[in-house]
Amino acid sequence: AQSVTQLGSHVSVSEGALVLLRCNYSSSVPPYLFWYVQYPNQGLQLLLKYTSAATLVKGINGFEAEFKKSETSFHLTKPSAHMSDAAEYFCAVRSGGYQKVTFGTGTKLQVIP
């Protein structure tokens, strides 16, 4: 079975502050892990993807995520938040042998000026 849990449905940060969005997964085999971003009234876009090549994955717009097998986590970070980062972020997992991806329930990021 595969599942993903995103802690915190809403996160607020000040502009310039660290962004940390949490994602924990459950998978019986090494997974593929994804972070997607959704801006208002748009579809989802890929931020970054973990495919076992490297545990620290860099994505677009200055975001990165670290795969920690011992903690079954794939948290998303950005050193300094911009107003344009305000969006909803989704973590997703796809385990080996599965043809489907399971999405988390999303975290809405608010950036305060």
Added chain:
Amino acid sequence: NAGVTQTPKFRILKIGQSMTLQCTQDMNHNYMYWYRQDPGMGLKLIYYSVGAGITDKGEVPNGYNVSRSTTEDFPLRLELAAPSQTSVYFCASSQESRDEQYFGPGTRLTVT
């Protein structure tokens, strides 16, 4: 290269009516997906397809039907619309299941 396109963008249906949501991709992807998104619930998979002529149910298939006669098109059919089907519907595609999914802009459906 338009990516994934969906029509219509918005639709209001009366209870019991039927409609088809259209989805087309021009990337020659094998996999196509239909999701619904409800506030606070994330994305729920309705149906998916691994290639032309092959479809399978996702988590929430009841009340929906799909077909995949070509690689490009993956329409979603609602036969007897119910208020519970009020949602935003997204179509997506990927080359393989482990690959990035490309999403369309969505269809906002209201059933009253």
